[in-house]
Amino acid sequence: MMELTRKGEYAIRGILYLASQPLGKVSLISEIAEAAEVPQTFLAKIFQSFAKMGIVNSYRGTGGGFTLARHPGKITLREVVEAVEGPIIPNRCLIEGGGCDRRGNLPCCVHEVWKDVQAGVVRVLDGVTIEQLAQKG
């Protein structure tokens, strides 16, 4: 249960490669894919998501590629994971805005527990930057 998919795994590997490069250096997706050992076309999709979320900048044409959009110390693991996997939601009932009980419009009896789980996971992932991860190697 609660398992990260390959996409999330690849996303982390890809962004960590960028973080390991000199700040501001533009990297090709082919280069990142090779270094991170991820299928190139799949990684391209992942980096599209990153670009949309403002985690990386993308440049087209000759000399194009990707750079981090911010200092790696300002990018959290949570952002990276959520960019490709969507928000961290242990149960649908957290989306339905409190009307999750089957007999009415109140929160179900597990609602608060899922909120606690969510908060716990978010706190851990928000507490780690890709700079910290990159330093560990």
Next chain:
Amino acid sequence: MMELTRKGEYAIRGILYLASQPLGKVSLISEIAEAAEVPQTFLAKIFQSFAKMGIVNSYRGTGGGFTLARHPGKITLREVVEAVEGPIIPNRCLIEGGGCDRRGNLPCCVHEVWKDVQAGVVRVLDGVTIEQLAQKG
């Protein structure tokens, strides 16, 4: 990401029904399914898992059915969820026993983070019993 499946949702609903019944009362799967609004054959599979994990007792033949195997205050939400969804493992690397780094037999740089996530989730779910949930519900 990290979403509970229907199976987990149904599992909780089913066990909560049992917890709401007089202690020791034997309930038919058909009765539980109707009360919990879950497809009966599907719920039957779920209760098979419960029985294997020692959460419920099952009895066959006339007068058979299911009872809780323990007092509801001694059954945690974690047990219920894990019985049907498997162990809480945010990343495969937690299974591989430390050899998750691509360049060798060491833990990867995110390993400790996943351990923290896992520990956090487990702590929350272990802190809630189905008795507590049943009282609220």
Next chain:
DNA sequence: GTATAAAAGACAAAAACGGTCCTGAAGGTA
């Protein structure tokens, strides 16, 4: 213009999810 590189979308195999159905086994009951 032309080469380069990312963006976007269509497509597809494989796995997981969300069930159903059927047979068998175990336990009562007459």
Next chain:
DNA sequence: TACCTTCAGGACCGTTTTTGTCTTTTATAC
């Protein structure tokens, strides 16, 4: 013994998600 009840176990099946690939388009540099 025969029969009925109830759970156990496995086969099956449609749908969705995952894990990609491939092709076309768009933006940019030279």
